[in-house]
Amino acid sequence: MAATCESRRSVFRRIANRPHADWPVYDTTPLYERSSLAGVESDIRTVSQTWFRHDCHESVENFVCVLPLAYFEFDAHDRYAESTRYEMDTLFRMFVLMECHGWEHETALVEYIECRPELCEQLGLETVPDQSTLWRSWHERFTAELRGTVETAARTILVKAQNADVAVPREPERHLPSHGDEEDESDLDEQAVLDEAATVTEHVSRVVFPAFSLDRGEGCEIHENAYWDLQTYLGLRERLAANEGARSFTYESTRERTPLGHSHREHIRDLSIAEIREMYRQAVNRLLSEVAETEEFFRAGIVAIDITEADPFTGDRTGHEDEIIGTKEKTDEYAYQWATVQLVGNAVPIVLDARPVRKGESRLEIVKDLLDSAEELVHVDNVLMDREFDSQHVLEMLSQRGLSYVVPKRMQTSEKAQAKRLLQRDRDRYETDRKLHLGKNEWHETTLIYRRKEDSEHEDHRQYSVFMTNRGSGHLTEYGHRWEIESGYKSIKRFMAATTSKDFGLRFFYFAFACLLYSIWRAVDLLVQAELTGEYEHSPVITADNTLTLLKKETGIG
16 A cells, blocks of 8 residues: 555654654754755654554665655765766666665666656656766765665565565565675684774664753853763773763863763753653664664563662761662662663563662652663563562552563562472472452462572572563573573673762763663664674673773774
8 A cells, every 4th residue: 555645644743753763863953964865864763663663664665765754965975067867866766666676777777667657756766877877976976875774675675574574575684784794704803803892883873862952052062062072981891980081071071172070960960851852762662672673682572670879878877768768678788779671581681771760769660761762662471570579569560561571570478388388399380379358359460489599508498489470481481581680780880880969860960871871882782793793692792891982083083
């Protein structure tokens, strides 16, 4: 079915209403000019992702004819000085179509269009250019950079169409374009890994960081990028505070003007929690768009929700009692707490969203909030949580969403008694159905699974763990993936800038930005592995320090 005015309007209305999409990028970030090839690539990626999800849009060719090029200026990429018969945007669409079909010669494109008057009309062609005109346009008129964008645009369109189960003219290559030697190497040597990582890191940082904005207005002497460069720099060394980091950054950066520590903190403090989260989600959406174009990325999968806490707070928390709350272990200490939802299992472990935890917030409220964000970004099948989320109302909410879950249960009197009986009978595993009371004569049905721990140090009922799930014992093995979120927290805290400030927004921003650096590291690692080996092993081949060092170069340092 062909696109209609109504279907087009529906697509662009969806894009405008999506909280994590910025289109066109020329109006939403100062980093792209109207002649920016990265900008037009971003626009094509954003629109194609939504376009093919519409029931009426089942044609790759139809989308090529309506590519969002109205905001793009081709002049900087046109090597012809004089006016010509064919406009650059028309030629661009024709070459994207040629690339989508994988034709090596212009003759195939000419013959194809000549046999399709309707396609010719959609492209705005009164006459079809001959083979020699197309050859000269590609080799002499288009710059090398514009030819690269044609290839990138075609690959993006094919991937987004295929992800939406739309028929494609050819199978797309689901990896970033190679920038080095094309010869296959059976063994990964360190230099090859680092060379590819440098290319991928530059690409990823160029895509991700424009999602952040300080909204400082025009005419500022210090470029906004310098603030994000400094924040990245603060993550290069453990426990580096803004004042000390800003002084070092002044000497190490290649920028003429860099922000002072107090200025940096003031601008961050001006950001609300909602603004920080929105920018973070936009950045992660951009990151996911990159890794989703590889076969190695598993878009449907498992997420883990958890809460971590900062180091214990030892100062005066007067006036901040709702923000500097107790620890998860119920000690007499106080700490800031942050909640996250992260991809785990076979997927690359990207932190999809983060939020602060305030006193009085229920676990149900926290899980709902994080799942709303996660399900907007990826398809979720299964949710893993720690025993602090052992709540019948949380479990009922997950079931109503059609999600499976695995959550450890805190052992009460009945569970302890059952574990003692299992111990007496020397049984390693036991399943039983259980109804959890929701109130007002409403119940949540779940399954309790008792599992004996291997090499337990205890000799009583504590040898057993009890899990709740709504999908049977087969999902219990997936709970082992939850450890990834704990190991992830260790790396995230490694990336955090140090501060003694009690400002809640500043504290949360430092944590969220550290989550982003961690996610960039894991995404870069996936893309490098996919490019060099065509596979993805969960154990990283790129270290966190490698990625931070490469980001350091990308931020104008060194």
